[in-house]
Amino acid sequence: MAKSGRPPLSGIRVIDFSRVIAGPLCTQILADMGAEIIKIENPDGGDDTRKGAGPRAGGEKGESHFFMTYNRGKKSVALDFTTPDGQAVLHKLLASADVMVENFRPGVLRKYGLDYASIHRKYPRLIYLSISAYGQTGPLSDRPGYDPVLQAESGMMSVNGEADGEGLRHAIAIVDTMTGIHSVAAINAALFARTDTGKGQYIDLALYDTALACLGNLGAYYLIGGEQPRRAGNGHFASVPNSSFDTKNGKIYMAVANQKLFIDTCKAMGHPEWAEDPRFATIAQRVANKPVLTKLMEDVLRTDTKENWAQKFRHLPAGPIRTMQEALDEPEVKRRGMLKTYKQSRVGEVPIIGSNYRFSDTPVDDTRPPPSLGEHTDWVLREIGGLKAAEVAALREKKVIG
Template identity: 85%
Template sequence: MATSGRPPLDGIRVIDFSRVIAGPMCTQMLSDMGAEVIKIENPDGGDDTRKGAGPRAGGEQGESHFFMTYNRGKKSVALDFTKPDGQAIVHRLLEKADVMLENFRPGVLKKYGLDYASLSKKYPKLIYLSISAYGQTGPLSDRPGYDPVLQAESGMMSVNGEANGEGLRHAIAIVDTMTAIHSVAAINAALYARRDTGKGQQIDLALYDTALVSLGNLGSYYLIGGDQPKRAGNGHFASAPNSSFDTSNGKIYMAVANQKLFVDTCKAMGHPEWATDPRFSTIAQRVANKPELTRLMEEVLRTDTKENWTQKLRHLPAGPIRTMKEALDEPEVKRRGMLKNYRHTRVGDVPLIGSNYKFSDTPVDDTRPPPSLGEHTDRVLREIAGVSDADLAALRGRKIIG
């Protein structure tokens, strides 16, 4: 069946002042959905992640893997908005924009007249999303915030780690990632509301609030029951078998969360009698006798490989614990269209993970590469801000643009 072809946010323009992860991940998703995202970067080095450590596409002088992860499909404008001439250009862009996104500390943009209170008078239809550590108001609003600190302060870290060890942070920037996803949802909701109200609005998204929301049922476990949820490493404090298990060549993870699944697992492993064994016949008994159940299961699982067990247990919630190479080399990743190769203007071909959104009628466009610093400065300023070539040269001479 033919599709409409246009991505869902085609025609929406976003002015993006954000850096690092939460904001850039949000605007990358908006770009995939068809929005035109104009990324405003400091002419002196750009987004902080451009200077990040680790592998660089194109060698030592190439582009940081970190920056490449979160900035697909955007137009980079190298612009110093701390100067009046730079602010004037920002205003020309905002005149034709739908959304502005920023993640400076509260109060920073007010110094340049780019706070919501100032801009909403001139651009009443503008949707203005602010990402901060602790929100736009309150006694903590001036504090900086980084993902692991928010994991620690929100209680998230207290439930992660081995039962007898210390609380551990998640290696992925999970608070930033969740904030990005909530940001996309909030912006789409505000665009939908504007259709009826004719008005824009400010959206205040705090990493701290997002971390608290992400506690989910573990937060409710404490609020309703009064007790700290117990850490259980790769296991689960209230379910078994729900953990990692040894095979002959590595580990698999099994999440056998109810009675029917346990019966089916016992059959698949060749031991249907486990399901009626008094030690294992209910979830409570399996949790109480977890070490013995684990021992019996691993005796069987060690007779074959994690790959073969994955096939034998494919009708059950079980799968191999893979390395990054094993995971991203898996054929299903390519079949799902999740690996993309991007032709970057400066460093050539770069492999990256693409969008996970699959729309049947308005497919996303995740085919455009991340930009070089200032790659689109002249084009955007000519076409959208109406800046002449002579003025571009003058602005560049004064280091307002790069």
């Protein structure tokens, strides 16, 4: 149990086989919470995202921004677990581990004796989490999983986009992200259960299931009402004013979801009479007369800037639509401590968004940088695996480790 002042998962060890987003996001959050993450990477290139396109920290031959996003606070071990020697090393690490995370296609690890059934017999206290596209069993289990495809198949895409346009994907990998967050919740629940049962267990998390769970009230809208929820772009098909509006220098978003908020909005805009206008007196009437109300509002909103309107509306659900630069340069971001600068061993200083968790007694530690490939191989094998220097050198000579 973490002592006061230490991160809440201090003392928990995780063997992490995951790559790309969902699994690495999960283990990064666990690392912030104090868990020791041993990231197992292929000696030939490591995590797939190390080679990702786009800006690279440290220049053209540095680390990809993609990898840097999801891997802070971890120890990287470059190990070929497809070899008998590699598997022997892994078992030395698993013997002291609390959690194992993997996101290979179902059945892949069985070939190496690293499936749950094999592992559970040897390490009954180990919590084993598998992330896959469509679950570990069933006719779709062998399919690969890519976030936008899952957005399409789950119905997510059908409710996103302009009313008269096609369904659109979310630009953020929202299914991967939500699966990573749900993975953290599942692991913490299993760790808590183990304090009572003394046993580990298997957790099967599917991206597809997560996408369906994330449909939320829109899924229930169809199940209970029998109708497809309508796309409304930046607006809302059943709530007005709930959309983006032009101002003097850009757009502001307003989510005025009930009658009191509408009355307060009208007052803040200097037109309390709008709330008494029979065309706008109820939500249903505002929906029916949306174009008229929108024009009246924008005529007023265009007389001032989005920043000034945000101040006038600070007691209301409204805010400026910002660019990435505007959002991350906002002083509140720094006040909240959300921007960190990490000194990575290979590429130097790198700016990254930090943890959003705030614990009063056991604060998280999001200060450790993402690792270089194989940066901790020797230390982990000696200090955790118990190997001698000569044994580590022999494994490197055989190219089992990088």
